[in-house]
Amino acid sequence: MPGRIQPMRRQLLRLAGALLCSPVLARAAGGGLPRAVRQRIVATLDAPLPKILNVHHLALIRRFDIGWSPVESGAPMLNPAHPLGTGDTLTLAMQAIASGDAALAAQRLMEAAQLLPRFVQMADLKPGSYAHGKAPFVLTAQHLTLLRQQSWLTVEMLGMGSAEDYLAEGYWPTPSVDGKRPYGNFTNYPVEMAQALGLPVRRQADGSLAVTPALEAELQALHEQTMPALQVFVRQAGLRRNTP
Template sequence: MSLRDVAAQLRHLWRCRSEYKLLERQHATIAETLATRPPDEFSAQHLAILRNLRVTWLTVESGAPGLRQFLPFGSNRSTLKVGFELIGCRNEALLARALVETGQLIPAFCIKAVMSAGRYAVPADMRDYFADSQTGVSADGTFEFREEHAVLLRQSCWRTDMLYPPSWPLPGIDGKRPYGDCSYFQIDMASHLGMPYQISSDGEVQTNEVRDAELESLHWQMLTALQIFLLHACVPDRV
């Protein structure tokens, strides 16, 4: 291991230690914010935080995308340093409150915000995370955001589970039933996309291996779709 790698590991360990201490200091603020009705609309601070949140793949059941609950701005970015820059002051309680409120607003944002279909560049500092071909990111670092992605974001079922406490209560899509009531999630996906599976005379859904694989591939792409949506989707006047 090179000295550069050792230095990088030490910096990461320091960020993790600082994050644990921050969560400990702001435990009461986080709990109080969760017990309070979320704001009715995004503030400039909420939007700035939302643009900087990073996604992750949650491995519950079938798996689904969600927001990072630890080091939410990325593993190589200090929550305090980035957060203070985003809110414009060095106030830990204000940052904690704004971060939790932003998480509370994410599901409504995905329903009501809008974004044009097209090809979008994945920021250079994120590309390593989306290197797997299943994410839909091409060799040139771009992702084709389609209407199907927007439809599924609007139909996603969100949860806020503290998977690895202490952590920030930021939401993720339900890995067991990501798009509706069916644990066989392709059934819900097909219905939302206007191409439902056929039903047999005895009421059984007639699945199809090829179509199942296509929808599962689309489900994997939702990780990138969510990140691109957070970066570029337009916020209406009220969310």
């Protein structure tokens, strides 16, 4: 039925939300938001993406809560249940941009969410040890290379329904890295990771590309580390000079 999420896609969306937040803490994004705010969210996602990343966007990106999509092989995503972490998302967004205008805060949040892939390309962060929860995370040059190689999907490309569908389910319409082809074209994503990192790739008798089992295991672990790597990146990375 047009305009409704198919059952399997609805289950995936609910699974993502269940994995990313406690039901006790969850606040329905759709039913709990004023109509004007919901309308602004939909209008923002229908409008062209802003060409400039402004101070509001940066303030929100700094507060982004990165989760892990359960789709296919899994991949980093902007938490659709709590994109700004635990608490009332709309209130947190208004605090981030220092404004009492709820519709504007929702608009800026949706713009910042769409600009996240661009931010990853525009910003820089030196490899090193960074605070991350209870234990530091060691960000490497490999992590940074992979973050810039990842393929992001918009809400429409995710195929889980429209922005209205997300809001009706109690989630914010946020983007995710493609869990099926996280680094471009291959479902056998360790091969593309190896190519991006300059690691050995061999051609098999049938013409397909592969890596050794040992390297594949290392790359799968490295792929899972891109979630904390992205979390550290949005918190700490600075925009490059001469960035428009």
